Amino acid sequence: MADIPLPPGFTEAKVTQAQRAFESVLGAKKVFFTDLDRTSYEDKFAVDDAAHHPVGAIAPESVEEVQAALRVANQYRLPIWPISRGKNLGYGGTAPLLAGSVVMDLSRMKKIEFDEANGTVIVEPGVSFYDLYDYIQANNLPFWISTPGNSWGSVMGNALDRGLGYTPYGEHTKRICGMEVVLPSGELVRTGMGAAQGAPSWQLYPFGFGPGWDQMFVQSNFGVVTKMGLWLMPEPESLMGMDVEFDRPEDLKAMIDTIGPLRREGVLQQSPSIGNWLRAAAVLTTRDQWTDEPGALSDAVIDKIRKQFGIGWWGVSLRLYGREEVNKAAYKILEKAMNDINPMAIKPTSWVKGEPLEYTGWTGTPMTFPMQNVNWYGGRGGHIGFSPVLPQDGTAALEQFKRTYARYQEYGMDYQGSFAFGERHLLNVNAMIFDKDSPEMMAKVDPFFRTLVADAKQHGYCEYRTHLDYMDLVSDTYDFNGGSLRRLNETVKDALDPNGILAPGKSGIWPKGSKGRVA
Template sequence: MTTKGERLTSAAIAPDSTEQVQAVMRIANQYRIPIYPISTGKNLGYGGSAPAYSGSVVLDLKRMNRILNVDERNHTVLVEPGVTFWEIAQYFEDNNLDLTLDIPDPAWGSLVGHALDRGVGHTYSDYGRDRFGSACGMEVVLANGDIIRTATGALETSTMWQDHEYGIGPSVDGIFSQSNYGVVTKMGVWLMDEPPAYRAGRITVPRHEDIVELIDTLKPLWRQRVLTNYPNMRRVDFSGPSGWYNRLAFYGDRRVVDRHWELVQDAYAGIPGAELETTLYEAPYNPDEWDLNTKLLAGVPYMEAMYGIGHNVYFLLVVPFRGASIWQVIQTFDEIAQKYGRRFFGTPVHVHSPRGLLTTVSIRVDKDDPETNRTDARDGARDGHRRGSAWMGRIPRRTGIHRCRHSGLQL
C-alpha cells in the first residue's frame, strides 16, 4: 500500500563500470524508460533516493567506488561516484599523504554527487563553498550511451585532465550539475595541502538581534581573506530567541594564523558582550582528541552530526551578504510560522561567497501525525517556499527533488 504522492521505482540497477552504465542507458533510451541515478549518502531534506517520477529505474552507482588516481604534488584526485568523503580521507591517512579536503557533515556523501548537487563544505578552500567549483574534468555517459569527457579529457593525449578545467572551445561542465543530461561516471577534484598550523575559534554574541552586527563585522574580514574558512552562525539556544555564535578557523603558517586572530579580536571588540575563544593546533595533528566542531573545521570526517535531528522539510535561501537581509528573513518566516501555530527564530547562516549567504528554512514534521503533515507542515512549506521565491528577488538555492523535477546524482 502506498500513500498519495509517493514515488515508486520500477527497478533498480547497480552497475560496476562505465561500460555497464552505457549499456543501461542505451536500453533505457530505446524503450523510453526514465532513469534516476543516485550514488551514496542520503540527501536528507532534498528528496533522498526516491525518484522524481514513479516508474523510474534507479541507477545505483555505489558499486563504482574506486579512487582512480591521486596526484600528491598537484593536489588532485580522480574518483568514481561511489567514493565517499570518508573513504578519500581514509585513503590520505592510509597512504600518509599530506592532503586534505573541504568536507560537509556528515561524511557519508559522494564527492561526485555532492559536487553535482552544488553542495557546500566548511573548511578552507580556494574555490568557495561551492563544491562544483573544485571539480576539474568529468566523464559523462549521455542518454544514448555515448561518452563525453570535459576539460582536457577530450584530448586522448592529454596528461592534464585533472589539472586544467578548460578544454578547447565551450565549457559544458555546468549543464551536468543539478540536471538529467547525463550520468557522471568519473570526476576530478582539486585538493589542498595540510596546513602547518590551524586555529579554531568561536565568537558568541548575547542578543538575538546581534546577528546583524555579527554578519556585518564578519563581511570585510572574510572578503579580505583574514578568515580562511567558510563561517557559519547558529543560535546558542534552539528552544527560542537567543544569542548567536560564529565558528571560525585559520590555516597556514603560525605567524599568519596568530595575526589574523588578532585582527578578528580587534574587529569584534565593538560588539557589547561579545565573547571570543580560540585554540591553536600544529602539525602533526591528533584528531582523536578533538570535538566534532574542531574536526569539522579541520576537514576531518565524521558521521555523528546528523544523529537525533528529528524530521524536517526545508529549503535553502540565498540572500545578500548583509546582516539586515538575514534579520528580514527571520522576521518574514516567523510571521509565516505563526499562521500555523509555530515560531521561527532563525536557523544556521552560512557564508557562501564574498557577496552571498545561505540560510536554511526548516519545518519540523511528525512522522506519526500524517494529517498535520498534510496541512500545517505542507501548507507552511508551500507558503514559505512561495515567499522565498518571490520575496525581494531572493531565490531558493536548493529544494526537494519533488519540486525540482530533475534527476542527476544525489548526495
C-alpha cells in the same frame, strides 16, 4: 506490482521486458525489482510517503555497464534516475522525482585515483567522504578533505548538488576540475582538458577549449557523471580560530556586516556558517526533555535550553588555515572585529602541525552526528530544507530571518536556521524538522514550505537547491523573461536526450512532450 506507479505509458508486461533486458546486460544480481527493493529506494524523509516511488533499481559497477543500461532505457523509453549513494537526505535521498522511474544506483563504483604532486583526486560516484578520508590516512597523504554534515554521502554527489563543507575548500562545486560523463545516448565524453587524449592537465585546468561543461552537469539531467576530478586542500601548517556566541536574534545584522567584509577581503578563506541555538541543541537533547507544549517553543523554554548548554541565540565558528605567522596576524584582526560587536562569549582554538588534531568538520574529519537533529521531535524524524540565496547584507538578512521566524511560529514549528557565507553571497539554510508519525505536523509542511518560497520571492530571493517535491516550484521562481532559462535548459535537454529517459524533471527540466510537470 498493481500498487506501484508505472512510468507514463507503461504496462506491467513492458516493465518486465525492460527488467529482463537489464538483467541480460548487467546480470540478475545487479537488478532489483521486488517489493522490498522498491521500498528500499523510497525517500526516508518524504513529506508525502505516496510520492516518488520507483518501479525498480539497477546497480551498474562500471562505465561500460552504465552505457549498456542507458541503451536499454532508450530502447524501452524507460525513465532512469541516477543516484551516487542516495544519502542526500532532506532532498529526496534515493527516490526518483518521476514515480515509476528506475533508480540507477552508482554506489558500487568506488575507485579513487590520487595525484599527490598536484593535490587532486579523481573519484567515482560511490566514494563517500569516509572512503576518501580513509584513503588519505592509509596512504599518509598531506591533504585535507572538506566534509558536509552528513559524511555518509558521496563526494561526487555532494559537489554535483552544490553541497557545502567547513574548510576553505567548502564550496565543493567550485573545486570540480574535469569530468567523465555518459550522455543519455550512451556516448562517453570527458570535459575540459580530458577531451584531449592523454593530456596530463585534466585535473589542473577546468576550462579546456570552448564551452566549459563541468557546471552544465551540476544539478542537471544532461548526463551521468562517472568520474570527477577535485582539488584538495594541502595540509596546513597551523589552524587558528574561535567559536563565538551572540545573545540576541538582532545580533545577526552585526555578525553578517562584520564577517562579510573579512570573507570578501580574504582574511577569512573558509565559508563560515552562523547558526541559531537549535542547530547546536538538537544534537544534544530532544524537545520532550523540556516541554510538552504545542506549537513553536516559547522564549522561556528557549532561554532554559540555552542556559543549560551555555549557547547563544546565534553562534559561529571562524577558522584560519595556513602558515602560523600569517594566522597569528590574521587572528588579531579577527579577534578585534568580533569584540567590537559585543559577543556573549569567545572561545579560541589553535593547532600546529605535529600536535594532536581535533576531529571536527573544521579539520576535514567525516561526521554524521548533525543528523541527530531529526530526532528533535521524536517519532520517525525527518527534515527538508528551505535555502534561499541572499546578498551579504546584515539588514537584508535580519529582515529575511524575521519573516521566516514569524512563519515558523505561525505554523507551530521550532526554528532551526543558519546563514552560510560564500565569497559574495549568503545561503539562508532553514531546516524544517518534523515527526513523520504526527499527521498534524506533516499536514503543515507543504503549505509552510510554499509560503516560505512565496515570501522570499517577493524580495527576489530564490533557492539554490531543493527537495524533489518542489523542483518545479523553485524552477518557476527563476522567471526572468517568462522563464527563458528553463527554456534554454529544456532545449539542451531535448538535444542530448531526445527520448527523455534521464532523470525527467530534475531541477525543473522536463523533456519535450512530458506529462510530468509537478506544480
